[in-house]
Amino acid sequence: MAAGSSTASTSAPASAAATSSTLGVAVVGLGGAVATTAVAGVELLRLGAATTDGLPFSGVDVPGLHAYTDLVFGGWDLSADDLGKAADVHAVLEPAQLRAVQSTLAEQTPWPAVGSVEFCRNVSGANVIAPARAEGESELRAQARHLVADLERFRSSGGPGGTPLGGLVVVNLASTERTPDLAAPALQTAEAFEAGLDADDPEISPAMLYAYAAVRSGCGYVNFTPSLAGDVPAIVQLAEQAGVPLAGKDGKTGQTMMKTVLAPAFRSRALRVEGWYSTNILGNRDGQALEDPASLQSKLGTKKSVLDSILGYPVEDHLVRIDYYRPRGDEKEAWDNIDLVGFLGRRMQIKVDFLCRDSVLAAPLVIELARLTALAQHRGQGGVVEELGYFFKSPVTRQRGAVPEHALHVQERVLLEWLEPRATAA
Amino acid sequence: MAAGSSTASTSAPASAAATSSTLGVAVVGLGGAVATTAVAGVELLRLGAATTDGLPFSGVDVPGLHAYTDLVFGGWDLSADDLGKAADVHAVLEPAQLRAVQSTLAEQTPWPAVGSVEFCRNVSGANVIAPARAEGESELRAQARHLVADLERFRSSGGPGGTPLGGLVVVNLASTERTPDLAAPALQTAEAFEAGLDADDPEISPAMLYAYAAVRSGCGYVNFTPSLAGDVPAIVQLAEQAGVPLAGKDGKTGQTMMKTVLAPAFRSRALRVEGWYSTNILGNRDGQALEDPASLQSKLGTKKSVLDSILGYPVEDHLVRIDYYRPRGDEKEAWDNIDLVGFLGRRMQIKVDFLCRDSVLAAPLVIELARLTALAQHRGQGGVVEELGYFFKSPVTRQRGAVPEHALHVQERVLLEWLEPRATAA
Amino acid sequence: MAAGSSTASTSAPASAAATSSTLGVAVVGLGGAVATTAVAGVELLRLGAATTDGLPFSGVDVPGLHAYTDLVFGGWDLSADDLGKAADVHAVLEPAQLRAVQSTLAEQTPWPAVGSVEFCRNVSGANVIAPARAEGESELRAQARHLVADLERFRSSGGPGGTPLGGLVVVNLASTERTPDLAAPALQTAEAFEAGLDADDPEISPAMLYAYAAVRSGCGYVNFTPSLAGDVPAIVQLAEQAGVPLAGKDGKTGQTMMKTVLAPAFRSRALRVEGWYSTNILGNRDGQALEDPASLQSKLGTKKSVLDSILGYPVEDHLVRIDYYRPRGDEKEAWDNIDLVGFLGRRMQIKVDFLCRDSVLAAPLVIELARLTALAQHRGQGGVVEELGYFFKSPVTRQRGAVPEHALHVQERVLLEWLEPRATAA
């Protein structure tokens, strides 16, 4: 990591002899469209074959912030396809781009992963870990141990030529899980969670297991999915104890991003939102996972929470639909209808049709989040990093149950002030 | 900011014995759809028959700010139809609303106006002033004298029961004029303008004449149209000398408002705007005026200026169309297509279709502008009130030629800080 | 009925002394938005206060076809609100239109109806029949008897001043019922159905009861809903025996109508439909009924059947959504996305957004169907009148299980040929 930040070695727990500037990114769901796009994107940046379009913080230069080309990726996936094959299937890259990076991507194969049909019914695969269990060891404990070992191996040799990494962040990009019972005792404290692992508690999901492994390994953890993980009280407590940063949850890319841009404007102009109907059609693996009603419920939960707090009143007719529609592949379409009431009670409507590409919007945010979470760790900031709310549909708050800020422009200001405290204070 | 409204009599130049809380609003184009909606709206508020939907500052309470029900309207129009008839023609109100206020509106007839086919070809009418001219007096000078007299009469007896007004603001809501020669000598200084009036200078438009009369009468002046008026150097100089506030120009209501909401978000997310195609269809009197290519040119000028400064780079393919399309009447439709380039150069599109009502969006802004311009005058702020840029497509800057702030959320913050300096400082 | 058709008295079974030109229309769901709009519309036509916009066959003049002003309405509803009140609630008419007919509408109160939470969960009301039952008489039998008596009373005195009607048609406009078990023995033959009535067979729905009463009373029957009724084999058999015409089912008004217009064009141009995503938002009573998944299933069934037979291949990704969304009231919005594949496999998209008014589209079709079904009866055509397929999402075929014609332009040609055989033959 950058010289000039003499505090790095002390503030970053467990990590960072700072002898290397390489930032490892261990991805849950490495073979998915978002992850392969991020991996390919960094590779194309390295080759000078991509611009910084879509990367919000390309112009930011603060001590301790990794360059894009510092990033190296690893991670787990239920599919053992190498990333070259995966990128070909996802068809996000242009043919010329794919050709430029395919051989490099083809060298990379996801590590065996932890899956659970209990939590995510529609996504499965054969690339599953099967850890040898010590006498009396529970299955969850063995899995957790295995994931920690994956991270340690990556940390010690994931850099170029097998060198150690200079930093390590775990990012969850896996398909959405169903919501577990939030009140389950095992999820409430660090101690109870440890006991839950040993007792194979059924409320502990794969997503939590990855988050646990990240925290236990001293890695910052980013939850880009709606799954419950980094926001489980037990995990938060563990992260605070370990001084490890947590960021989440559910990346704010297309429709919800637009919502948090438009709603503040309607509030500003006192245009009352009488109803907001949102529908999404998408045909990639994420869409398929959401065919499972339980996974869908988790997703809709984070998508629906943003309006009321921005507007200051409840929008009773706020409907959100997500439909798996294969012709679209990764090219998602989000159609919104907004019913507004203006002066003298007269009604108006706005329709927004966003023909977007899920992975193209998400991948650069993942890259930035890896950099910024590593920065938080470099600065010694443990627990929930609320200032990263800019990236998420459902920002986790430091104070449990607090209403997060959703307006994009406010989140941006908060983030910029966090990024460059001196610059904005001046 | 003023300690209390007791200081009003000293800070408001030329105006206001402050014995009355009534705020007069003299409208250029009083018979138009926006103006009649504003007049009817205030009347409905007085009757308790309307909510504050659409009024952005209904919750603001600062010393010196008039209540909505303080407003009384007067003004000029080329049509002599009473406002009851005008409101019926414009068909903005719901039938029940119209019935509630029609008799009150019917009592009000616009004053004869100054028109010019030279500057606005498609709008005409018979309700034209024909001032008696003193020996050797120019036509423009006589017209200016007439307008000043109109304002003085309104000020002295425009309140309830013929009482004097407590304040007076002039608002231009007339149809768009063609752009005059900005370099014309008569428009450069206060002195030259006075000479131009005496010489019937052809570059002095009706809009300028109204602005001149406002300033000369010590009234704040709001330019809600794209016409050149309050931003003519000569008028600015006169207003600064007189301590009279100027606000403008071109009300930011529908499509352009949305643009200044969306563009900052695209910049924030580093989504590059490759092209932005905007088309508008509308069927009211404003639309008809814009059938004249010269008027259209003025309008397009203010509509096209907003993108580049927000984004920080020129959008070469930024096209704006406005078409007169009668089936829509006052119910404007604005359709936008935005071509975005994201990560790895991949293209995305957003379509926005805004089925809006021009007058419903504009009228409450006019009402707020009247209140806020009077507040500026109350606070003794003369010349261009840059903090009101929030309301305008083409905010006039204090420093001539400076690039104005266009992002709505930044304009809002600036305005709120101006409104309540103590609150935001705290 | 009209002189000039000397065959009327013989060919129209059970009906028609032809002393009166009045055509009675007995509506199931008389208080709903579609029905009140139809009733008000005929009244406005009578007053000369409406044009024939929206009435497809206003220019047709064939022997035996009733004039619009021949129509008089009666019918059942679970709500006892008079039609004046109902029209006010549905808010389909313009205020001036409502004022013109409200007193006439207020004189009309729906007859008590048969309802069943078993078949339509979300719609209920207190205006329910409670027929006295003869010793040993089943409930269904008593209800059927009651409905037949309603029709006989209407037929004998429903005309102006209590005169007999010249014809009588029953139209089902009630909310959608869940689909019963089509294989149930009671629904297979006339005989079994009669036995089912006596045994209170649970597969006999209210919709079937009305259809049965219509046929038993010698009235033509129109099913404008997706409910199973006129297409039950038992009812078809009864109608064939009685020489009574049946028309149905599910009125083709907005989105599906458009589908049957666009799909033939895509087939014509060999543009392959890869996917078709349709969503509907509506806020009226029909929308609320469809919140019940069982009712929704019936509705989606008829909406989804139209594409494949027109195109000649199955569209696997044909999705249809209907959502109850209150801000819209009766003003439905249908948004469609169509994914097309053209020459060389290149993909294209079409989006169609139809801002329609459900009742405004449906009511004139109901009026035409009443006239044309009476015409069929006048001509002696019993059983399924396939030529009326033009009006329906799911045209019932004479031959059970046959694939109906769905393309609107073909249906139109078939209907016009049926209407005026001599004209088209010439």
Add this chain to the structure above:
Amino acid sequence: MAAGSSTASTSAPASAAATSSTLGVAVVGLGGAVATTAVAGVELLRLGAATTDGLPFSGVDVPGLHAYTDLVFGGWDLSADDLGKAADVHAVLEPAQLRAVQSTLAEQTPWPAVGSVEFCRNVSGANVIAPARAEGESELRAQARHLVADLERFRSSGGPGGTPLGGLVVVNLASTERTPDLAAPALQTAEAFEAGLDADDPEISPAMLYAYAAVRSGCGYVNFTPSLAGDVPAIVQLAEQAGVPLAGKDGKTGQTMMKTVLAPAFRSRALRVEGWYSTNILGNRDGQALEDPASLQSKLGTKKSVLDSILGYPVEDHLVRIDYYRPRGDEKEAWDNIDLVGFLGRRMQIKVDFLCRDSVLAAPLVIELARLTALAQHRGQGGVVEELGYFFKSPVTRQRGAVPEHALHVQERVLLEWLEPRATAA
């Protein structure tokens, strides 16, 4: 219809010993996006690398109709780029498709063309013919002679391995010219036109010159552009005399095709069209040509004529806009808003957004037109072939000034009956 292809030699004037099945297609504007797509498409069909998607008559098999793979292309262009390079620039093909045909396309270079800045201001190029002129020969006469010679050369050696063609059709795909003076004497009769050529009459455009050369060479002529050519009375007379078929004009691909599909449905349902607003954005060479207001005028003329005759009343608010918008390239977007009036005067709206690909829609129609025009010639049908109106925005009628049929489904029926008279008679 001809009993067999053995009659071709007598019925097809000047052409065809019919020893070859090859059909030559000489294209005006061979280097354009539509033409190169057609050429590449036929090549891909030959390779078995394309399906018949987008080709409306792939299932038709009538005597005398050429197979797709019979087609060989030649033609003129102001750009001398070979077709491989042109296809690369137009970017219509997918990379893999381009690779498959690029070498074949690269072998083909357009012949030098006739251009005229008088008639088409925005399109120019250096690949211009410069025929040697005989003593006293006019420029136009020399150009016409040159074009005829091009066709004769192509006819005698354009087949595989330099063999003679079995048939030859000329298709105009060049950019739109401004409309000449239709009343000009030189355009009225065959004789006057010949004289006009010798006098270098300024009203004779390049498009007419190509049409003249086609007819003089005994080739069928297809006008896929809005330019005046095959519909000039003089050319029609020449074609009738020569027994050469003419088809035109202005290919009906996207927005206008949709209009002629939707408008018949609105008429059918008696939904009155109060206004229709159409806008197009496109970024290819055609769009650039239309930046010239004179060319635009020609184009808008053909686009606006379709509604009124279908509906049976004039739509006064029918507006059509075309804008050159570079981000789109060949991927045109057509947005339509339709204002409908239904029952009881209630208004509804439909928006249609067609994200299409100009060349993908046009190229297969061009291919079919070449086949069908050759078929007409094979059948001995000279002059305007009205039955091909299905393909055109502005179908030319046999009787001058007659109102053509515009409804797509009627045009389709007419064409199918023409194609297979026995089949439809049966």
